[in-house]
Amino acid sequence: MRFVIVTGLSGAGKTQAIRNLEDLGYFCVDNLPPTLIPKFAEACFKTDGRIDKIALVIDIRGGKFFDHLFKSLNYLKNQGYKYEILFLDASDEVLIKRFKESRRKHPLSPDGRILKGIDLERKKLREVKDRADNIIDTSEFSTRQLREKITKIYSEEGQIETQLIITILSFGFKYGIPVDSDLVFDVRFLPNPYYIKELKHYSGNDETVKKYVMDFQVSKVFVEKLVDMLEFLIPNYIKEGKRQLIISVGCTGGRHRSVTISNVLYEALKLNGHKVNVEHRDIEEDINKGGKKL
Template identity: 80%
Template sequence: MRFVIVTGLSGAGKTQAIRSLEDLGFFCVDNLPPTLIPKFAEACYKTEGKIQKIALVIDIRGGKFFDDLFESLNYLKKESYKYEILFLDASDEVLIKRFKESRRKHPLSPAGRVLNGISEERNRLREVKDRSDNIVDTSTLSTRELRGVINKIYGEEGQVETQLMITVVSFGFKYGIPLDSDLVFDVRFLPNPYYIPHLKKHSGQDDLIKDYVMSFDVSKNFVEKLEDMLKFLIPNYIKEGKRQLIISIGCTGGRHRSVSIANTIYERLKEKDFKVNIDHRDINEDVSKKGGKKL
């Protein structure tokens, strides 16, 4: 079992660090009172291997409870529970800038100067820093660079972060563009099955509609160009740290063309081993009073 205690100065990046550890498969707990560490460790070790990687964030937000940290660490050592400490640090100048940008008060100086709080926090954390296994100075690190450092230290050989989760959404413009869209594509220029009587009642889920939509060169060219764009974008999104990508494809009512194209893109992304979901938001939205369905 790998048991990591994440601590350090307020504003130095503990939140980003714990998110990165979570992406690496760690079971993460934020702001656990240090006095509870022994009980928590015992519970985890009793899972008989079901929990292999654990990360706890411990910092001065715990107030007077933080003083129990060393007693808890000594208990872990006495009971032969292996643990390691990750300490995040940054320069005073950078920390002050981060607090000003976020407009947050320092927890040790809520009514005074941020610098006073930082100085007091450094003094209180000096001993735990000396006992740390890994010290990371985030003064010059971007979020992406910090994540890379965490991956290098705590990622297993050959392990990568949780993949980008892609969701392909079909929708109808008459019902509005999905609010969480990252990329939006309008396929209303494609030939419309709605105006063909024997196709009208079907949806893009049916092979009859998909075969019709994809029988046109303009549809094939669009899909090829969109796939080529996504092949360029997705690796760069992953590199930059994006965790979710919503690709929205719309036609008039979200029943025929958008569904067919969304399914085609979904299948092609899945073939390339991307983690991808499909969501046909409006496929059954437009139902007439007679029970018939329109585009």
């Protein structure tokens, strides 16, 4: 089991660090009172490996409880529980700037100067910093750079995830654009099988509809250009730390053209080695509202 205690200066990036660890599969708890660490550790170690990666954020927000930290850490050591301490630090100038930009008050100086609170916090954290296994100074780090550092230290492979999860989602514009979309493409310019009597009651999942839509040159060119653009975008999204991409493809009712294009796009991206899923949000909507299904 990997048991990580995340601590450090307020404003140094602990919240971002715990989010990164959560993305790496860690069971994360923020602001756990140090007095509860022993009981929590015992419970986790008794899960027979079901919980094998844990991260706790412990900092001066715990008030008087924080003074019990070393007592709890000594207990873990005496019981043979292995743990690591990750300490997040930053320069006074950077911390002051971050507090002013966020308009937050420093927890140790809520009504006074931010610098005074930082000084007091440094004194309180001096000993835990000395015992830290990893110290990261985030003064010059962007969010992406901190994620890369956390991933390098705490992922099982020590490598940054090179794939993101892509979901291709077909929908009908008359039912609204999916609110979680990252990219939205309108395929209502393509020939519509709805107006073909023999195809109207089928969907883009049926070969006859797919063949009708994709037999048009405009459909083939559109998919080709779309795949080309996505192959340019995907590595750049990964570089900036994006973990999930929702590509929404819409037609009028979300049953024929959008379903066909989504399926074709799914096959193309899957063939290119991407981790991709396809969903059809509105494919049954017209049927549920009284249409005929074949």
